[in-house]
Amino acid sequence: xxxxxxxxxxxxxxxxxxxxxxxxxxxxxxxxxxxxxxxxxxxxxxxxxxxxxxxxxxxxxxxxxxxxxxxxxxxxxxxxxxxxxxxxxxxxxxxxxxxxxxxxxxxxxxxxxxxxxxxxxxxxxxxxxxxxxxxxxxxxxxxxxxxxxxxxxxxxxxxxxxxxxxxxxxxxxxxxxxxxxxxxxxxxxxxxxxxxxxxxxxxxxxxxxxxxxxxxxxxxxxxxxxxxxxxxxxxxxxxxxxxxxxxxxxxxxxxxxxxxxxxxxxxxxxxxxxxxxxxxxxxxxxxxxxxxxxxxxxxxxxxxxxxxxxxxxxxxxxxxxxxxxxxxxxxxxxxxxxxxxxxxxxxxxxxxxxxxxxxxxxxxxxxxxxxxxxxxxxxxxxxxxxxxxxxxxxxxxxxxxxxxxxxxxxxxxxxxxx
Numbered sequence: 001x002x003x004x005x006x007x008x009x010x011x012x013x014x015x016x017x018x019x020x021x022x023x024x025x026x027x028x029x030x031x032x033x034x035x036x037x038x039x040x041x042x043x044x045x046x047x048x049x050x051x052x053x054x055x056x057x058x059x060x061x062x063x064x065x066x067x068x069x070x071x072x073x074x075x076x077x078x079x080x081x082x083x084x085x086x087x088x089x090x091x092x093x094x095x096x097x098x099x100x101x102x103x104x105x106x107x108x109x110x111x112x113x114x115x116x117x118x119x120x121x122x123x124x125x126x127x128x129x130x131x132x133x134x135x136x137x138x139x140x141x142x143x144x145x146x147x148x149x150x151x152x153x154x155x156x157x158x159x160x161x162x163x164x165x166x167x168x169x170x171x172x173x174x175x176x177x178x179x180x181x182x183x184x185x186x187x188x189x190x191x192x193x194x195x196x197x198x199x200x201x202x203x204x205x206x207x208x209x210x211x212x213x214x215x216x217x218x219x220x221x222x223x224x225x226x227x228x229x230x231x232x233x234x235x236x237x238x239x240x241x242x243x244x245x246x247x248x249x250x251x252x253x254x255x256x257x258x259x260x261x262x263x264x265x266x267x268x269x270x271x272x273x274x275x276x277x278x279x280x281x282x283x284x285x286x287x288x289x290x291x292x293x294x295x296x297x298x299x300x301x302x303x304x305x306x307x308x309x310x311x312x313x314x315x316x317x318x319x320x321x322x323x324x325x326x327x328x329x330x331x332x333x334x335x336x337x338x339x340x341x342x343x344x345x346x347x348x349x350x351x352x353x354x355x356x357x358x359x360x361x362x363x364x365x366x367x368x369x370x371x372x373x374x375x376x377x378x379x380x381x382x383x384x385x386x387x388x389x390x391x392x393x394x395x396x397x398x399x400x401x402x403x404x405x406x407x408x409x410x411x412x413x414x415x416x417x418x
Contacts, residue, residue, distance in 0.1 A: 020139065020150065022200055023132045026087075026193070027158040030124070033189030035165025036172075037098065037182050039266050042249050043259050044179040045110065055107070057375020059114060060245055061368040066118030067125070068238065068364025075126035075357025079350065083127035084201045090124030091194035093117075095187045102183035122357075129340070130356040137344050147344075148290065148337040152281035155336060156274050163270030170263035227346040229403045231359050233294055234339050235366035236396025240301050241332060242367050243374065243389060244269070248321060250378050251308065255317030265321060269329045280333050290338040291403050297335030298397035304328040305390035309383045331393070 045051045045059055077086050097117035104110040136150035169182045177185075244266070249259050284293050304327030311320040339359075347355040370392070377385050 017135070017139065019202075020132065020135050023128055023135065024154050024157045026128050026197065027132075027154055028161040029189060029193045029196075030121075030128075031158045031161030032165045032168070033094070033098075033161075033186040033193070034121075035162045035266065036169040036189065037101070037165075037179075037186045038245060039166050039249075039262055040169055040173065040179055040182060040259075041114075042245055048179060049105070049107075049110065051107065053378050054372065054375045057246055057371045057378075059107075059111060060242070061371030061375075062111060063114040063118045064238075064242060064371065065364045065368035066115040067121040068118075068360040068367060070119055070122035071126045071357035071360035071364065072354060073357065074123040075130060075353040075355065077123070078127040078130055078353035078357075082202070083131050084197070084203060086127040087124040087197055087201060088194060090120045090122075090127075091190050091197065093120035093123065094190045095194065096120075098183045098187035098190070102180040102187075126353055126357040126360070130353040133340055133344055133356065134349065134352055136341070146285045146341075148285055148341045149278065149281050151337040151340050152277045152333075155333070156277040159270045159273030159277065163267050163274060166263045166266040166270075224346065226403060227343075227355065227358075228362075229399060230339060230342060230346060231362035233298070233396045233400045233403065234359055235363040236393050236399070237298060237301065237332070237335055237339075238360075238363040239366050239370035240298075240305070240389065240393045241328065242371055243305075244325070244328070246371060246374055247378070247385070247389065248324065251321045251324070252318070255313065255321060261318055261321075265318075265325050268322065269325050272326065272329045273333060276330075277333050277337075280330075281337055284334060284338070288334075290342055291400070293334050293338035294400040294403065295397035297331040297333075297338070298393040298400065299331070300334065301328050301331035301393040302390040302397070304331065305386050305393075308386045 041063075042056055042060060045056045046053070051059070074086055074090070093116055097113055097120055100116060101110070101113035104113045132151065132154050133147075136147040136154075139145055139150055140147040165186075168185060172181045172185055173179070248265065249262060252261050252265065253259050288296060304324045307323045307327065308320045311323045313319060343355055343359060344352060374385075374389070377388060
């Protein structure tokens with residue numbers, strides 16, 4: 001038994017290779033800059049710029065769609081050119097997008113800025129995520145450590161950044177800096193990310209191109225039924241998760257009269273992931289198959305939405321919102337590492353970047369429709385709104401039960417260099 005395997009079985013976080021450590025640190029930094037801005041965007045659009053609820057929902061949906069919906073572009077570019085140029089370009093665009101958003105004062109300029117911000121992530125996130133999944137599979141082969149546990153470390157690092165980011169944004173708002181200052185602070189974080197990765201990220205693609213790989217693209221991705229089912233299941237999760245930025249702020253304002261408690265609730269979500277992701281993933285790896293973790297997580301998410309109109313108002317009226325955040329986060333911790341870990345089993349390795357991007361692109365399209373629809377429901381009676389939101393992950397859970405088999409078609413000559 002290897003040392004790393006022993007560490008896994010005794011519950012200690014596995015010691016990651018340098019490349020995995022770099023990718024994990026990347027996720028932390030990305031989320032720190034991103035979440036310094038995003039939790040306060042809806043309030044800025046509605047209160048600061050006077051946008052109607054449906055327009056706020058549409059703008060948030062466009063932001064998610066330009067990110068998740070275009071992941072397939074970033075994934076394909078990663079497969080073709082390697083992660084380094086894609087990540088660096090994405091960082092430059094994210095800096096420009098945050099600076100533009102800080103100055104945007106009209107609907108058109110706000111939409112342009114959020115589209116640029118989203119497209120930046122569509123470049124660098126698939127590069128980082130596909131490289132992490134590939135490295136996690138290699139690490140599993142070499143040490144016996146389940147890939148879901150390595151991906152859980154990646155998720156925990158991202159949530160640590162998601163914890164720090166809102167606190168940074170809240171601090172800037174409390175100091176009177178306003179939304180513009182939060183945007184500029186996010187841009188500064190990405191300047192640091194750009195500088196660090198320009199120095200540390202490998203300069204050449206990590207893999208040897210496969211001759212004629214494009215010929216099998218439709219079979220590998222778009223006609224791959226198990227993979228498409230996974231995409232739809234993941235879509236139901238992402239539509240639900242996006243309610244942290246749309247329905248949750250509304251609930252907090254209903255309960256307290258302001259959105260001042262949002263930072264604390266986002267911090268609660270992030271702390272849960274930071275401290276509970278690895279223990280929960282270890283427990284899940286021992287007792288639940290990855291395909292079973294998907295419906296289990298979605299049912300927990302649905303329970304979070306259903307609990308909002310049922311939970312009695314607690315101190316400061318935040319108990320229903322806190323219950324939602326806790327259950328949605330627990331569901332996320334169950335299903336996200338499992339979903340990400342299944343992708344390498346369903347597609348060929350030389351299209352892992354494209355498949356990683358396609359997973360998020362399908363989800364992004366669903367969020368675009370779901371956010372606009374949810375925006376129109378914000379004025380509906382609470383039980384109606386939360387029942388509709390609970391139905392989305394329940395439908396995803398039912399679909400996840402049909403996921404079985406593998407969609408991989410081995411391709412001779414595929415080579416991965418480490």
